[in-house]
Amino acid sequence: MRTALLIVAVLTLSPFSAMAEETVRIIEPWARASVLASRPGAAYLTIESARDDRLLSVESPVADRVMIHATENNDDVNRMVHFDALDLPAGKSVVLAPGGTHLMLMGLKERLIEGARVPVTLRFERAGEVTITVPVLGIGARGPTEDIQ
Amino acid sequence: MASFTSPSLVRIRYALWGLIVVAALVLAGLYMRGTPAPQESRQATQSGEAAVRSEFTLTDHTGKRVTEADFLGRWQMVFFGFTYCPDVCPTTLAYMATVLDTLGETADKIAPLFITVDPGRDTPKVMADYVSAFHHRLVGLTGSEVDVAAAADAFRAYYERMEEDSAPDGYLMTHSGHIYLMTPEGRFEAVFREGDQPPEEMARKIQNIMEKYGK
Numbered sequence: 001m002r003t004a005l006l007i008v009a010v011l012t013l014s015p016f017s018a019m020a021e022e023t024v025r026i027i028e029p030w031a032r033a034s035v036l037a038s039r040p041g042a043a044y045l046t047i048e049s050a051r052d053d054r055l056l057s058v059e060s061p062v063a064d065r066v067m068i069h070a071t072e073n074n075d076d077v078n079r080m081v082h083f084d085a086l087d088l089p090a091g092k093s094v095v096l097a098p099g100g101t102h103l104m105l106m107g108l109k110e111r112l113i114e115g116a117r118v119p120v121t122l123r124f125e126r127a128g129e130v131t132i133t134v135p136v137l138g139i140g141a142r143g144p145t146e147d148i149q
Numbered sequence: 150m151a152s153f154t155s156p157s158l159v160r161i162r163y164a165l166w167g168l169i170v171v172a173a174l175v176l177a178g179l180y181m182r183g184t185p186a187p188q189e190s191r192q193a194t195q196s197g198e199a200a201v202r203s204e205f206t207l208t209d210h211t212g213k214r215v216t217e218a219d220f221l222g223r224w225q226m227v228f229f230g231f232t233y234c235p236d237v238c239p240t241t242l243a244y245m246a247t248v249l250d251t252l253g254e255t256a257d258k259i260a261p262l263f264i265t266v267d268p269g270r271d272t273p274k275v276m277a278d279y280v281s282a283f284h285h286r287l288v289g290l291t292g293s294e295v296d297v298a299a300a301a302d303a304f305r306a307y308y309e310r311m312e313e314d315s316a317p318d319g320y321l322m323t324h325s326g327h328i329y330l331m332t333p334e335g336r337f338e339a340v341f342r343e344g345d346q347p348p349e350e351m352a353r354k355i356q357n358i359m360e361k362y363g364k
Contacts, residue, residue, distance in 0.1 A: 032239055035232070035282040036275070040317065042235040067315060071236050076342070077307055078237045079323045082315055098240040099344055105235075106317060139282055140243030 023050045024088075024127040028144045029134045031105070032098075033114040041105040041112045043120065043134055044096045044143070047088055054125040055086040062118050064107025071099055088124070098142060112136045201329060201337035203227070205300035207264065210277040210289035217335050223260040224338075224359070225331035229306040231267035231322045232279045239283075241326060241343045244351075246284035251352035255359065256286070258333075264290045266308035266324050268297045304329055330355060333364055 029045035058066040068083040088094055096102050116136040123129050203217045203225055226245060230238035249256040263280055265271035268291045276289030301308055308324040328341040338358060341351050
C-alpha cells in the first residue's frame, strides 16, 4: 500500500502527470534484484486505465532497452513471447507478475541492487508518458506486498 | 491478465497458435519415438515405471566434473533453466531456496541442482555467481552442448533454442519448468512446478516423502 501511495505521489510530481493521472494508474511496481549486470532484469506492475489505451513502449535510464515479454506456459514448457504493445481495456487491471507478463530490462548499466529505486517511463497511446519510480526488491521477492527475502 | 486483442497483435496471436501447433507436433513426434513427454513421465511414475533418470556428466560451478554418482545418498532437487532468463528461472530458484530454508536441517539431505540449458553462455564462473545469489547450497551445473543434451534427455527435460532478434545475442531458450525430486538412489520420485503450490507446501510434501522412505 505504501508503494501505491508513493506512486501516486510520484505521478503527482511528474510533469506528464496532469493528464495521465486521470486516466492511468500504475499500481505496486517493483523490480527483482538481478545477479549479474550482463543478464536481463525483470520488473512488474499493475496498470489500470479508465479508458481504452495501449502501452506502447517502456524506457529506463538504467537499461539499453525495456521490452514487454510474457512467459507462456504450454504443455509445461516455458516460452518467452515478445509484445510490441500491451492492450489496456478500460476499467480492467492488467497485471504484470512473475511467471506471466513482465518488463524485461536489457543491457543493464549495472545489476539491479536490492533497495535501489529505478526510474521507468511508460509511454501510452492516449495517456502519454508516465514516469514512475520502481523499487528493487530482493531476488526472492514475489511482490511488494509479500515478505521480501 | 492482460488481453491482447488489438488488431496489430492479431499477427502475434496467429504466431502463438502456430507455436502451439508446432509444439503439439513436436510432442507428438517425441511420443512416436517413444520418448515420454513430462506429462507421461508423471503417469509412468504413478505406475512405478520411472522414465526420468538422473544421469549426467557435467561441470559444477567450482569447475569440477561431476556425475550423478557424486550426489547419491542425498535427495536431488533438480531444475533446468538458464541465467539469461529474467522471470521464470529466478522465480523458481528463489522458490527452491525458500523450500530448502523451510525444511531447515532436513535440507542437508537434499542436493539442489540447477542445470543450465544454455551452456555456451553459462560458464562455471557465471554459474558460481548466479547460484550463490539464491542459496549457499545450490549447485550450478554446466558442460558442453552434448553433456547438457544428454542430461536433459535423461531427465526428460525439454529445451530448445529460439531465435529472437530482440533478445541478447539474438536468441532465447525455451525450457520446461519442472522441479524434479529424485531419491537418494537417484530414482525419480516426484515433479513439482513453482506455480502449483506455495513453497511451504512443497517442503511439507518433501518431508512426507522422506518420512515415507525413512530417509
